[in-house]
Each structure stands twice: as C-alpha cells, then as structure tokens.
Amino acid sequence: MQIPFNRPYRAPRELDYLAEAAASGHTSGDGPFTRRATALVESLTGAAHALLTTSCTHALELCALLLDLKPGDEVIMPSFTFVSTANAFALRGAVPVFVDCRPDTLNLDENLVEAAVTPRTRAIVVVHYAGVACAMDTILAVAGRYGLAVVEDNAHGLGGSYRGRPLGSFGALATQSFHATKNVSCGEGGALLINDPSLVERAEIIREKGTDRSRFFRGQVDKYRWMDIGSSYLLSDLLAAALTAQLEAFGEIQRARHEVFDAYAAAFGFSMPPGHPAHLYYLLMPDLAARQELIAHLRGRGVQATFHYQPLHDAPAGERLGRTGPGGCPVTSDVADRLVRLPLWAGLTPSDVDRVISSVAVPA
Numbered sequence: 001m002q003i004p005f006n007r008p009y010r011a012p013r014e015l016d017y018l019a020e021a022a023a024s025g026h027t028s029g030d031g032p033f034t035r036r037a038t039a040l041v042e043s044l045t046g047a048a049h050a051l052l053t054t055s056c057t058h059a060l061e062l063c064a065l066l067l068d069l070k071p072g073d074e075v076i077m078p079s080f081t082f083v084s085t086a087n088a089f090a091l092r093g094a095v096p097v098f099v100d101c102r103p104d105t106l107n108l109d110e111n112l113v114e115a116a117v118t119p120r121t122r123a124i125v126v127v128h129y130a131g132v133a134c135a136m137d138t139i140l141a142v143a144g145r146y147g148l149a150v151v152e153d154n155a156h157g158l159g160g161s162y163r164g165r166p167l168g169s170f171g172a173l174a175t176q177s178f179h180a181t182k183n184v185s186c187g188e189g190g191a192l193l194i195n196d197p198s199l200v201e202r203a204e205i206i207r208e209k210g211t212d213r214s215r216f217f218r219g220q221v222d223k224y225r226w227m228d229i230g231s232s233y234l235l236s237d238l239l240a241a242a243l244t245a246q247l248e249a250f251g252e253i254q255r256a257r258h259e260v261f262d263a264y265a266a267a268f269g270f271s272m273p274p275g276h277p278a279h280l281y282y283l284l285m286p287d288l289a290a291r292q293e294l295i296a297h298l299r300g301r302g303v304q305a306t307f308h309y310q311p312l313h314d315a316p317a318g319e320r321l322g323r324t325g326p327g328g329c330p331v332t333s334d335v336a337d338r339l340v341r342l343p344l345w346a347g348l349t350p351s352d353v354d355r356v357i358s359s360v361a362v363p364a
C-alpha cells in the first residue's frame with residue numbers, strides 16, 4: 001500500500017453542495033456559493049474584502065494589475081518560491097528582484113530587503129513558507145520608509161498567524177490558493193484579499209473582464225461597460241460549492257493535519273513557530289545526495305516524499321526576466337537541494353504516520 005504525498009480532503013457536505021450548485025442553474029461565478037465561501041474566507045483571514053479567483057496565480061496577476069506596475073518597475077521577492085510569485089509581475093514587464101531566505105524559516109530574509117531597494121522598487125512580495133509568518137514588523141517598516149506596496153503570497157498560510165493576527169491581513173493585498181495540494185481545496189481556486197479599501201472597486205472590475213458588471217448585478221449601475229483592462233478571474237460557483245463545504249470543515253481539517261505534524265515533530269525534533277497552519281512538514285538533509293537517497297529509499301518503502309521549489313534567481317526565466325539582490329541567494333540554493341517534504345494530509349491514519357516515521361528512521 002502506497003502512502004501518497006498528498007490526497008485532497010473531501011468535506012462531509014462537499015458532494016451535496018456540488019449537486020445543489022449544479023441543480024440551481026447558477027454555475028458561473030459570483031453565485032450563492034461564492035457569497036458563502038467569500039464570507040468564510042473573510043472571517044478566517046480577517047480581510048475586509050475577499051474575491052474568489054480561479055487560482056492563486058490569477059490572484060497574484062490581479063495584484064500586479066492593481067499596483068499598475070510598468071515595465072522596468074522592480075518587485076522584491078524571495079527566490080525560494082513558486083514560479084507564479086514572479087510570473088505574475090514579470091507578465092506586466094516588472095523585474096523580480098530576488099532576495100535570499102532565512103535558513104530557519106526559509107522565508108524572505110527581512111534583514112536583506114532594504115539593501116535590495118532601488119529608485120525603481122515598487123513592491124515587496126512576501127511568501128509565508130509552510131504558513132510560517134515572515135517577519136512582518138521589519139518588512140512593513142522598510143515598505144513604509146520607501147513607500148512600497150506589500151503583497152502577501154499566502155498560498156500556504158490559510159489559518160496561520162503572526163503575533164496573533166491572521167496571515168493575509170498585513171499587506172495592501174494578499175492571495176490564497178485552493179489548489180488540490182492546499183489545506184482547503186476545490187481542485188483549482190484562489191482568492192484575492194484586499195486590505196486597502198481604495199483598491200476594492202478596481203479589483204472587482206479587473207476580475208470581471210475590465211467591466212463594472214459586479215456593480216450592475218448589485219443594482220448600482222443600469223448597464224455594465226468596459227471600464228479598464230481586465231481578464232476573467234471568477235471561480236465557477238460549482239467550485240465555490242466544494243470550497244464552501246471545505247471551509248465549513250476547516251476546524252476538522254486543521255485538527256487532523258496538526259496531529260500528523262505534531263507526530264513528525266516529536267519523531268524528528270524539528271518543529272515550526274506557533275501560528276503555523278500545518279501546511280507542510282519538511283526535513284533538511286545534509287546534502288543533495290542524501291536528500292535524493294532518502295526520497296528513493298522512501299519510494300522503495302511505498303512512501304511518496306518530494307522536494308520543493310527550485311530557486312528562481314538562477315532558473316532560465318529568472319536570469320532572463322529578473323535580477324538577484326546584493327549578496328546573491330546562497331541560502332536558497334543550499335536549502336532547495338537539501339529539503340524533502342513528507343506526506344501531510346487530513347486523511348493520513350496514525351499507522352500511516354508511524355510507517356512514514358519508521359521508514360525515515362531506517363537507514364537505506
């Protein structure tokens with residue numbers, strides 16, 4: 001019996017809600033389930049406004065459009081992240097400026113951010129890796145000093161917190177992912193969180209193909225027209241139905257995931273700071289060869305384990321479209337080679353977890 005790396009959770013009411021959405025006839029975006037899921041996302045994240053999107057990637061693209069980034073503008077971000085963090089801004093012609101991560105949290109090293117600021121810098125994008133908070137105090141202070149926008153790529157961090165405040169509530173904008181690999185998922189999906197009220201109206205327009213259709217549906221205008229550039233970023237209400245069921249089960253999902261996380265932490269002696277949402281568990285091996293050996297060894301014992309991000313700063317597109325900040329990204333290059341993620345999902349049984357632990361412990 002294989003232990004998969006990930007298996008999406010299925011919430012108790014998911015199939016009923018999907019059937020209800022299909023039967024209702026409202027399968028396009030912004031229907032009744034979108035309203036329910038949006039309210040749940042807002043209450044979990046403390047965001048005043050959330051807009052469901054087709055993915056976190058698209059929510060990041062919305063951020064780049066909302067910040068009106070122009071070719072040559074610079075955006076500071078970690079090299080240790082998913083390609084979408086950089087792509088969303090590169091699509092506008094902006095230049096990702098890659099900064100190294102901290103060896104303890106693998107988050108953007110807040111002490112290196114200021115040295116990467118130039119007169120072209122417009123924004124700082126943080127990624128809360130594994131849902132562990134970046135040092136937002138320092139990052140917000142640097143942003144404030146230079147008048148930069150802060151965007152939180154909170155793909156991992158639903159339910160996570162920093163000094164008691166939910167992740168996603170710190171930046172002018174933040175993004176969530178509901179991809180099948182995330183704690184809460186609907187196959188593919190995401191959300192844009194808007195903490196700067198001045199961006200709400202334009203965000204609605206850009207998400208609705210550049211039209212004021214959302215205002216039309218609320219009866220605020222008598223026809224909808226082309227108002228701005230935009231694209232189609234609405235989540236289907238079918239997927240919002242699945243998402244609603246998952247968000248309603250958030251407490252149960254988190255309880256199950258924390259149980260697995262805590263068992264790994266007890267066995268391997270590596271944990272994460274309080275406030276993390278048990279999104280992933282990783283080990284750092286001594287070097288690349290040891291990491292590859294462990295993944296192969298686990299595969300041989302029916303346990304799927306995997307590496308994670310490949311650094312962006314020296315990837316082909318990173319070198320072509322981005323720039324590396326002063327000092328380079330040596331920590332990123334080092335940890336990317338050594339990191340292995342273990343299976344972590346809500347349906348893992350205690351005996352699955354024991355098997356993963358004993359398989360890691362047995363030498364190859």
Ligand SMILES: Cc1ncc(COP(=O)(O)O)c(C=O)c1O
Binds near residue numbers: 055058189
């Ligand atoms: C940090 C980060 N940002 C963005 C994304 C993209 O999310 P999505 O698949 O919802 O577009 C991911 C995907 O895992 C991610 O890890």
